[in-house]
Amino acid sequence: MIGHPKSHLGLALISIFLIAASATPLSIAPTPPKPSVYDILTQFGLPRGLLPDSVKSYSLSENGEFVVNLEGSCYIQFDYLVYYEASITGTLKYGSITNLKGIEVQRFFLWFDVDEIKVDLPPSNSIYFLVGFINKKLDVQQFQTIRSCGKGVSVSCRDHSKQVLQLPDEVDEMQKLMAE
DSSP, X not given: OOOOHHHHXXXXXXXXXXXXXXXXXXXXXXXXXXXXXXXXXHHTTOOGGGSOTTEEEEEEOTTSEEEEEESSOEEEESSSEEEXXXXXXXXXXXXXXXXXXXXXXXXXXXEEEOOEEEEOSSOOSEEEEEETTEEEEEEGGGGSSOOOOBOHHHHXXXXXXXXXXXXXXSHHHHHHHHHO
């Protein structure tokens, strides 16, 4: 006896549904969370405390070029007062940051751009900051802890030092300054 063709089709559809429902679903592994910028620094052999605690976001390309965005510009006192712009860029390589823009250091009321940061390989207790043609060696310990940003009095000192260094635009202004 041959059954009705529609009943075979219904039975086949129910079987397929039951088989599909009983099969374990494919689990998609969740993507691991993006590491913090501080973790990235340590992966490249650099101390975590090179950047302040106010990092809002960062991007790192395959060639090592990076952009770090802070909540705003700020200052941190290490052995020297350091100024961080709201956006910091550079190239990250193992043991160094080159082409650095957005970090300045104060020395004798003057502000200088930090162009490069390096550590010894293999690691030692020293870190090196290239400021212009001067290479300054410091104790790496002061950069192991992530520090909070400050604003306060340093802002007025920084702006004041730039004003002191600014030359007058016109000769008349120079004469006025000399007369004061």
